[in-house]
Amino acid sequence: MSIARNDTSILGRWWWEVDRWTLFAILALCGIGVVLTLSASPSVAERIGADSMHFVRKQVTLLLPALCIMIGVSLLELRNIRRLAIVLVGVSIVLLMGTLVFGTEIKGATRWVSFGGVTIQPSEFAKPAFAVVAASFFSASRLGEDIPGYTMSTALYFVIVTLLLLQPDVGQSIILSAIWFVQFFLAGLPMMLVIVMALAGVMSLVGAYFIFPHVQSRIDRFLDPASGDSYQIDRAMDAFMNGGILGTGPGEGTVKNTLPDGHADFILAVAGEEFGLILCLIIVLLYAFVVLRGFTRVLNSNNLFVVLAATGLLVQFGLQALVNMASTLSLIPTKGMTLPFISYGGSSLIALAIGMGMLLAVTRSRPGGTV
Template structure:
């Protein structure tokens, strides 16, 4: 693109106000994701009897609209982002409720629903939209002391958590809880209540262990790999060992031939074996750059809604990346969560594009009359 500073068109103003470094990092992540999908998915497709390029084609199909969504949403004003969040969250609540009644059960969980012939995971879209509407409620509560924004945000969180746990999806619930808790803290939560939430979180985690069998199984395998089926994690660790610093070379990896989730949850293991620890460090650096740069752009921000919404979206993005990478490296119990913009997955890709488009929109430089659009 080549826009002059005097260009007053929509795209011209966007080009000179958006964070182009963050966009470049996100596109680079998506490019690495395509490379790793091409490396990991043919073997998975062959094992399930599909065409070797089945997942690659689908990833290309989802990536193009995802990038369009991200750029399109980044053109919005903060007020328009807020409206999009409210409408989107309302749709997500409806779908979360509907999935419990009409969604198919897969591996003991009901998380997907078919809409117009497309399979959608509503929880993925709930995360960014919840971050926006929760930020709005907390901001209004701070600006208008008589407005029950904190109570509304808490009620929406509890409702969302209830619907997610009914699926059940403990991992997504924990991310939603982290977003809500982080925004509550930034909005001025007293320290005694912060400690109370920490204790409540610990109690909730212990409770999940005893209530949900799949959580108990994953924790037990993490604590004692020899006592249960820890095949995928141990195989992933061996892949990093075999890859060394610079990898065995593109197409030379073996982990993708045996790992069922090599193209999704354990795609970092494929990167480690074929391209080495060097590429893994590049991926980690890109995630860190995006999150830290996003927070750095908030340092001079005076609008509380923008600060809370952007912080919530960045926490969600960064935490999802940490959970995926830590699970692959056996630093925490396994959790079926994609690596943002890298793992295969249509719903995840589109939802992440929506969330990061909101981040780009909220962190754009705003001048003069544009401040009113907050």
Template sequence: MSLGRTDTSTIGRWWWTVDRWTIAAIFALIAIGVLLTMAASPAVADRIGTDSFHFIRRQFVFLVPAVLVMLGVSLLNPKQVRRLGVLGYCASVLLLVAVLLFAPEIKGSTRWLSLAGITIQPSEFAKPTFAIIAAWMFAEGRLNPGFPGRAIACFLYAMVAGLLLKQPDVGQTLVITAIFAVQFFLAGLPMLLVVVGGVLAVLGGVGAYFIFGHVQTRVDRFLDPSGDGAYQVTTALNAFKSGGLLGRGPGEGRIKLVLPDAHTDFILAVGGEEFGVALCLFVLLLFAFIVLRGFARLMKDENLFVVLASAGLLVQFGLQAIINMASTLRLMPTKGMTLPFISYGGSSMLALALGMGMVLALTRKRYGDEELEQ
């Protein structure tokens, strides 16, 4: 099928307006994720006494719908993205409430909900949908001085942050807070409030240390890497040392045999041992490319909602990658957060696909009558 520039079909217009370089970079991350999941997950499956290909099959079950979701959402116009974000946020909040009421406690927290035999983590979907609805409120408040957009955005943030802390999930709350802060700043937050917000963020971090036991434990382990609780990070660092520049070779890794969560939180360590630092640097460059290219395209857009929503989604995507990689390299306390499009995890994969589909939709070039759809 040939898609010429004169093709006025939906697919044709999409092909010539969407950022194909970003799509290529995302598919490169997905391919690396498939490769590393195949490398890391059989050892994990064997340790827990299940079929060696259990996690691989489940990852493919979610991977195909995720790709379809990303490409399907990228066909939308900004108004449709906004509607999808509002509906998604409302559904996410309801599911977060359901988690607190009905979900079982696992490792001291309630984060997963089983629906029709499928386990989902609602907090993953709350992040991209919150970025959309908060951007809408900030944009409306800026464009219509009589509209209480800031107040509504603050209320929406407080509601979702409160539900996340109730689980508790401090890491996801941190990401939501970063999205909110960046959007508030871009929407015209006064410098005095920026300083106040910085002080509150520091106080919030100190408070989390004393209020949540798991946060205190992880920070203490980070500050004392020689303690018994630093086994995972120490093992991950040994994987990087074992791999060197080019790695031991596909399937030759040994750390994955003993490293807990090798297919999720510490999958980069498996890649570092088998494929070397070269692969890790390539992954880092892909994440940087996607985020920086997204912001570069935003600089050309005059629609405030598009700018705020895309900025929030890109911050979420980049920050999640930074947290995962920094935790693996012992640059910050460990946090159970997936590496976007690489780590095993159905909810994470689908939610990230939704978010990046929104980014692709919002950053498309628009001409003529498409401007009226914003």
């Protein structure tokens, strides 16, 4: 783009302040997502009786608005990012409560609400909003402002996690817990409380195994694949074996024809079969680059809110990608979680665009060389 450094317009200042490398990495992930959706989704659409381009059209139709939302959010100043997050977390809590009353049940869980034919998963929007609001509470309390920031962030955390567990959605609860714990730690959590909370986390995971049958089933199948249905994992591993280093070629994969979630949670398997280890490593490197680049941007920041907000957003983004890829590779028990900007999923795409827009906004280079 030909924008002069002395351009003082909103777009001009944004272009020279925003982290363009992170922006380009996210755009690269989106491009890979479109290519893989074109390859993986037609067979899934035909199996459910839709035309072959059904999922492709829906994903591409949402992609442009998502990118516009990301750019639009990244243009906001810090105070407006906080306001947006507060509004979004409030709406998310209302919708999370709505899932328990009139939510759409899919595979035994009520995680979605429908309005006029549009299905929304509120938990996707709660994660980035919570990361920013909790960062605001923690930083305010740490800097001596007259608000009970630690108490408010803790209360907000328990409200959202309780609503998630009632759906139930243990995976999203774990990610939200990781965001809250890391931010609390950076804000000055005493070491004794770190130990107590770590033990509480382990006990919560053990409790989830005995309380939620689907969690117990997934862990049992992970430890002993012969104990239950491991069809998708088996097909995913076949895909990686077929692909090898260079892959079978675009559109030449066969496992996607029998992989139910090949366009969604297991899209990495399609990438492995058709494009091989090379593309899988590129995808991993892109996610690692976004996370490490984000931490590098805030490493020397003197704004505690920026540090905590960026950390929370990066933990969410990186952990979600890690969980999806590790599940597909059978390194951890399976968890229905999208691969950021690559898997099919409207709520996930829009929510991630908002979250990454917030990240780009808080990591912009402000006057004086500070982030």
